[in-house]
Amino acid sequence: MGQFGAFGVISGAILILAACQTPTPAPDPEAEHPAGQVAVLPTELLSPPSAEAALELYYRTLPEDFFPRAPRGVSLPGQGDILTRILVGSCLDEERPESRVMQTIAGEQADLFLMIGDNVYGDMNGKGYISNQATLDELRESFSDLAARADFQAVRARLPMMVAWDDHDYGANDAGREFPFRRLAERIHERFWGLENEDVGAWPGTYYARTFGPEGQRVQVIMLDTRFFRSPLTPTDEWGKKGKERYVPSSSEGQDMLGNDQWTWLENQLQQPADLRLVVSSIQILPTDGHGFEAWSRLPAEQERLYGLISETEAEGVVFVSGDRHTAFLYQSDTALPYPVSEITASSINVSFAQTNAEIDSAQLGEGYAPDNFGAIEIDWENGTVRLAIKGDTGETVNETVVPFRTPAAN
Structure with missing residues (x-):
């Protein structure tokens, strides 16, 4: 008997269309719906324009209890609230024991916590990558395991949170727009984090932004997808060669990172x-020659x-914020923008691979820190x-830098 019963009637037809992208077993088309209901096959399924479109029609039929939910969190700061300390972290394997980093974060004083990708490892089952x-x-x-x-x-009970996703909570290692189940991954992400009824829930992708603080002390947080x-x-x-470990720079004219709609949205944002913008x-954004x-x-x-x-x-x-690594x-670059710009990469919460990392990039400030870690962004509005x-x-504190975010004329 299939887990979602009569929904298998829809999914069985759709998965045939999707098979050319990623082989996957179809749910049992003979199964009964747990509530005894019979799913009505949408007429659009008779001639869907693409496999992804067919999957999208199926995903619209999924019941709310299909989606896991995070525990209720603390509300975000108000638009008039002044932020002085923001924490940031990435890479949390929900199958590993409780994290000392998360325990420490739960005891920290901060206005906001940014959880910026690989918030779970949903493309792995403890034994390796899965299909x-x-x-x-x-x-x-x-x-569901993360929520428990x-x-x-x-952390949820103590700190307001904003979130981004990366490949492991997107659903496939290193994947981009070619991932055939990305639209369901988006639904899972937005419902888990309670974003489905926010602005981000109204458009494809998981990007969104929020601004906090009065004029002269405004922090804009831009979460890219x-x-x-x-x-x-x-x-x-x-x-594996140093500097070319997995990927090399693309010369393609069709390369894209954000998609047209997100690029337009970013321009508007x-x-x-804003006085301080966390992008x-x-x-990672700034590094160019330290890794592949x-x-x-x-x-x-x-x-x-x-x-x-x-x-x-x-x-x-602008200050860049990243995870993943x-x-x-x-990092700091004096040439990327008209003014010096810095980046903090905070990774990982509990998925450290080593005690040391010899990587050096031309924009790098000091050594990388490989053990489990998190980042802190502390704002001095007076200076x-x-x-x-x-x-x-x-x-x-194992490494730090202090950088201005106002031009001299603005002080």
Whole structure:
């Protein structure tokens, strides 16, 4: 008997259409719906324009209890609230024991916590990568496991949160727009985090922004989606070679990181009034020559497009925030924007791969920090500076930099 009964009638037809993209077993078409109801086959399924469109019709039929939900969290700060300390983290494997980093974060004083990708490992089952069904069973189970964790519950109860996703909570390692089940992954993400009725729930992709604080002390947090619209990366021709470990920069004219709608939205956001702008990307933005893993540098035309857009909109006070790398880093570039710009990479919460990391990028400030960690962004409104700090698992500072976010004329 299938888990969702008569919904298998719909999904069985759809999965035939999707088979050319990702082989997956279909739910049992003979099963009965748990409530005894019979699903009505939408007429659009008789001639869907694409496999993804057919899947989308199926996903619209899924009941609410299909989706896991996070514990109720603390409300975001109000538009007039002044922010002085923001925490950031990424890479939390929900199958591992309770995290000292999460326990430490739950005890920290902060105005906001940014959980910026790989918030679960929903494309793995503890034994390695899996081939997901169209119903993304492992991803949904991973979010359910996250919701049940005491350390996560403690953070939810203490700190307001904003979220972004990366590949492992998107549903497929290193995947972009080619992932055939991305629309269900989006629904899972938005419902788990309670975003389905917000503005982000009204458009494809998971990007959104919020602004906090009065004039002169406004913080804008821009959460980008670097998965849903991203074109495929170019695989390396020398697997594992330093600087070319997985991918090489693309020369394709059709490369895309954000998609047309998100690019237009970002342009509008950068023109909104703000004193400090945190541009959050699940993958790194500034590094160019230190590694060959996922990063904006693998799509160099898109990296330059981002820099150009920030410059053209005259958006000041930009600080980049990223995760993904299983090592924490600080970076600064004097050439990417018309003013020096910094980036903090905070990773990982509990998926450290080593105790040391010898990676060096031309924009890097100090050594990378490989053990479990989180980041802190501390704002000094009086002096117009922001302190970017890498914190160890018990909250000790292991690397930091202080950078201005106002031009001299604005002080």
